[in-house]
Amino acid sequence: MTESSTPAIRLTGLRKSFGHVDAVAGVDLEIADGEFFSMLGPSGSGKTTVLRMIAGFELPTAGTVELGGKDVTRLAPFERDVNTVFQDYALFPHLTVRENVEYGLKVRKVGRKERRERAEQALSSVRLESFGDRKPAAMSGGQRQRVALARALVNRPKVLLLDEPLGALDLKLREQMQVELKAIQREVGITFVFVTHDQDEALTMSDRVAVFEAGRIVQVGTPEDVYEKPASPFVAGFVGTSNVFAGETARTLFGRAGTFSVRPEKINLRKAQETNGVVAEVIYAGPVTRYVVDLDAGARVVVVEQNRRTGTAALSELRGQRVRLDWLDEHVIEIPQLKENAHAE
Known part of the structure; x- marks a missing residue:
């Protein structure tokens, strides 16, 4: 430019x-x-x-x-x-x-x-x-x-x-x-x-x-x-896929009111003793797999992971299983209230 x-x-x-x-x-x-x-x-x-x-x-x-x-x-x-x-x-x-x-x-x-x-x-x-x-x-x-x-x-x-x-x-x-x-x-x-x-x-x-x-x-x-x-x-x-949390779900997950977003690729899905959701669907998409997870806090979340090692059969076994989702604080986006208009400077 x-x-x-x-x-x-x-x-x-x-x-x-x-x-x-x-x-x-x-x-x-x-x-x-x-x-x-x-x-x-x-x-x-x-x-x-x-x-x-x-x-x-x-x-x-x-x-x-x-x-x-x-x-x-x-x-x-x-x-x-x-x-x-x-x-x-x-x-x-x-x-x-x-x-x-x-x-x-x-x-x-x-x-x-x-x-x-x-x-x-x-x-x-x-x-x-x-x-x-x-x-x-x-x-x-x-x-x-x-x-x-x-x-x-x-x-x-x-x-x-x-x-x-x-x-x-x-x-x-x-x-x-x-x-x-x-x-x-x-x-x-x-x-x-x-x-x-x-x-x-x-x-x-x-x-x-x-x-x-x-x-x-x-x-x-x-x-x-x-x-x-x-x-x-x-x-x-609209720009990509995002998990948006508001209301009581936001209060439960983040401890305060507001609207928050976490991108699917920023979320870690793993098996653990302490779980916070159930895998509702597993979608194999070639280079990535998409997981749809129902959180105990009341939200449905999409998680995306790259397919590095795991085969499709092993991935499908996660359907219906309890898992733990977590993410870094730096990957949580607090979405501000919509302004009347945006201006380019």
Whole structure:
């Protein structure tokens, strides 16, 4: 991420209403120049609407959008120094890969020689320099995704907006493209704003993450901060799996009132003379096993352990057995009350 006193994007009091429904209910956010920033949230949380307002495809009901310090709130999409990559890629099937990448430059009446040079450079940046003469139909989903990325990069925008571009890919390819996208972003140094509902995707790729709920940002921070220090029960439950304790259960386990969270991988499960729960279910998931444990204190807890030595038969024998769960005090997260809105500084 490059250092700059002027953010690449500044959103102030941003709102968008559709009839009586507030899709975006007041967002304040700054995204630094050269940052890989993700907007994470469930369907209907407002993240895609915010992206569309940055792109100019939606006009805000209230608030402002600034790009590089310039107010672009009322400018058309083609008047903004941004490009968008969509989930369906929107490639022209009758054009070659090279012609697809050149298309935006041709519309801008860039000369043929410069178009070809910049298209080749863009294809090289996504490692498709030998695919220029192919048609999109002859390429894999991951390759078409990279063509769409090259078509956006060739215009040399200050900001690249990505609207769930990996959503249509299978798991293996999606994981591969996560690594490739982050590497490309580092190489080109452009600000990437990535919209996703996939928590692992956001944590893997981002410098910072904004978590959306009901049209608002409820937390902004590094992936580590969002995962290890969730600002609300919603964040704790949505970003990864978390065991949340409140009410009398919290009083019994922690000796005081409040809402607390312990991540499944932080909990130790063992057989001991003093037990505090019963294993209700054992779920083998390849590299890990998930245990569902009913605590005597009244909570149902998920525990995750790596499968280093134990076979599946031995694991299944734990079902119905009494066990002891414990954890370190440093791994207990006290979740604060939800604030009205979270702001990025």
